[in-house]
Amino acid sequence: GAVVSQHPSRVICKSGTSVKIECRSLDFQATTMFWYRQFPKKSLMLMATSNEGSKATYEQGVEKDKFLINHASLTLSTLTVTSAHPEDSSFYICSASHRDRSSYEQYFGPGTRLTVT
Amino acid sequence: QKEVEQDPGPLSVPEGAIVSLNCTYSNSAFQYFMWYRQYSRKGPELLMYTYSSGNKEDGRFTAQVDKSSKYISLFIRDSQPSDSATYLCAMSGGYGNNRLAFGKGNQVVVIP
Numbered sequence: 543g544a545v546v547s548q549h550p551s552r553v554i555c556k557s558g559t560s561v562k563i564e565c566r567s568l569d570f571q572a573t574t575m576f577w578y579r580q581f582p583k584k585s586l587m588l589m590a591t592s593n594e595g596s597k598a599t600y601e602q603g604v605e606k607d608k609f610l611i612n613h614a615s616l617t618l619s620t621l622t623v624t625s626a627h628p629e630d631s632s633f634y635i636c637s638a639s640h641r642d643r644s645s646y647e648q649y650f651g652p653g654t655r656l657t658v659t
Numbered sequence: 660q661k662e663v664e665q666d667p668g669p670l671s672v673p674e675g676a677i678v679s680l681n682c683t684y685s686n687s688a689f690q691y692f693m694w695y696r697q698y699s700r701k702g703p704e705l706l707m708y709t710y711s712s713g714n715k716e717d718g719r720f721t722a723q724v725d726k727s728s729k730y731i732s733l734f735i736r737d738s739q740p741s742d743s744a745t746y747l748c749a750m751s752g753g754y755g756n757n758r759l760a761f762g763k764g765n766q767v768v769v770i771p
Contacts, residue, residue, distance in 0.1 A: 544705075546702075548702075574757060576758075576759075583667070584763065585747065585761045585762060585763045585764055586703070586747070586761050588758060588759070591757075591758065633700075635702050635703070637702075637703075639757060644691070644708070644710075646691035646693075646708075646751045646752065646757055646759075647693070647705060647708055648693075648705070648749075648757075648759060649705060650695070650702035650703045650704065650705075651702050652701055652702045653700070653701060653702045655700070
């Protein structure tokens with residue numbers, strides 16, 4: 543299998559607070575983890591790519607100081623939305639590349655729905 | 660021109676029909692082609708993965724890649740209501756860090 547979990551599945555927070563989302567590969571070691579956000583009826587927008595032990599590579603237009611990514615181990619990556627605002631409300635999804643499979647296969651987590659009030 | 664084009668639909672078919680989905684792309688460097696299924700409020704699930712041109716079959720699903728036309732397809736035979744979901748095509752190989760380029764997704768509804 544190639545199971546990826548995310549926690550929490552949904553979170554509601556007040557404007558100005560920070561929220562941490564965890565992404566874990568449960569039954570495999572992930573060489574690379576990716577963070578996406580998805581708006582209703584829209585496709586996935588890649589935010590950043592991270593390799594274990596390295597700094598994340600952010601896509602153009604994504605604020606690295608606002609969306610902090612930590613990839614502490616081969617099975618865990620975290621995304622922290624700092625000083626969240628209502629416009630940060632979205633569906634955040636992580637994915638992971640399996641170390642023993644093609645690096646182009648990505649396995650996705652179930653997503654985290656963030657609502658900022 | 661967007662890198663990956665996918666008609667968002669929605670596409671409604673009766674149960675048992677064949678569902679035909681497709682994407683076109685512009686980057687000739689793409690070598691890896693994927694189809695993901697996404698149920699509402701869930702993360703995408705990898706359905707099919709194909710390298711370069713050719714066909715791949717897995718149960719009721721068939722993926723086709725025609726690199727000369729920059730066109731990929733997914734066929735679902737004997738469609739079931741449980742196949743109702745959004746199907747996203749994705750491709751890669753044109754980047755150095757395994758980034759995927761996604762289509763917008765095509766919503767499919769299979770009517771019992």
